[in-house]
Amino acid sequence: MAVDIKKYHQLKQHLQEKFVQLVVVTKTQSLTDINTLYELGHRDFGENYVQELISKQQALPADIHWHFIGHLQSNKVKYIAAFIHLIHSVDSLGLLSEINKQAIKNNRVINFLIECKIGTEQTKTGISKEELPTLIAKIPEYGNINWQGFMGMGSFTNDKSITEQEFSQFRDLKNKYATEQANMFSLGMSGDYNIALEYNSNLVRIGSLLFGART
Numbered sequence: 001m002a003v004d005i006k007k008y009h010q011l012k013q014h015l016q017e018k019f020v021q022l023v024v025v026t027k028t029q030s031l032t033d034i035n036t037l038y039e040l041g042h043r044d045f046g047e048n049y050v051q052e053l054i055s056k057q058q059a060l061p062a063d064i065h066w067h068f069i070g071h072l073q074s075n076k077v078k079y080i081a082a083f084i085h086l087i088h089s090v091d092s093l094g095l096l097s098e099i100n101k102q103a104i105k106n107n108r109v110i111n112f113l114i115e116c117k118i119g120t121e122q123t124k125t126g127i128s129k130e131e132l133p134t135l136i137a138k139i140p141e142y143g144n145i146n147w148q149g150f151m152g153m154g155s156f157t158n159d160k161s162i163t164e165q166e167f168s169q170f171r172d173l174k175n176k177y178a179t180e181q182a183n184m185f186s187l188g189m190s191g192d193y194n195i196a197l198e199y200n201s202n203l204v205r206i207g208s209l210l211f212g213a214r215t
């Protein structure tokens with residue numbers, strides 16, 4: 001399976017007109033396919049497993065912006081701290097504190113988003129809206145992290161009304177807590193990005209739309 005270049009250009013154009021960033025999700029995809037997009041000028045790629053991310057990062061050009069989009073265990077932060085461009089999935093104070101610690105060790109500042117959980121998602125990761133204010137209040141105590149906004153993930157469903165309900169809740173949270181510096185809103189995947197755009201997403205994470213269904 002290869003990347004659909006025509007679809008990539010169409011998507012890129014569509015998103016650019018709306019000032020929305022595209023992170024191409026490359027989990028399970030080959031180095032060759034990632035390189036194809038790199039040659040076209042694409043730089044932002046997303047992975048959700050630390051091992052896979054590390055091996056791809058080592059094999060591919062150094063100016064790629066790697067986004068970590070999966071659940072991140074604190075004990076694995078050290079493996080990606082030297083190069084990660086943006087961690088989308090901060091969902092606890094422990095994780096945040098570890099990111100800051102590893103950022104200090106690497107003498108850099110690490111960008112992150114807070115992954116939010118909303119009411120209808122029992123199985124999903126992310127921080128609850130009750131815990132959110134406490135986490136946000138702690139951010140200024142850490143000198144080597146840079147909070148850029150929020151991430152949300154919709155349930156896997158074909159029911160548009162469920163997705164809309166969830167995205168509306170994510171947007172409410174984002175609107176309540178976003179600041180001028182932390183106004184990124186990572187929302188939308190292949191199956192729901194068009195809905196996410198209606199809910200003010202400004203960063204979408206797209207894989208299977210470009211590569212075909214993962215096997």
Ligand SMILES: *Cc1c(COP(=O)(O)O)cnc(C)c1O
Pocket residue numbers: 025027048069070153188189190191205206207208209
């Ligand atoms: C896999 C994944 C995506 C992309 O999913 P597609 O349906 O392939 O577009 C986006 N976000 C996260 C967190 C993912 O794990």
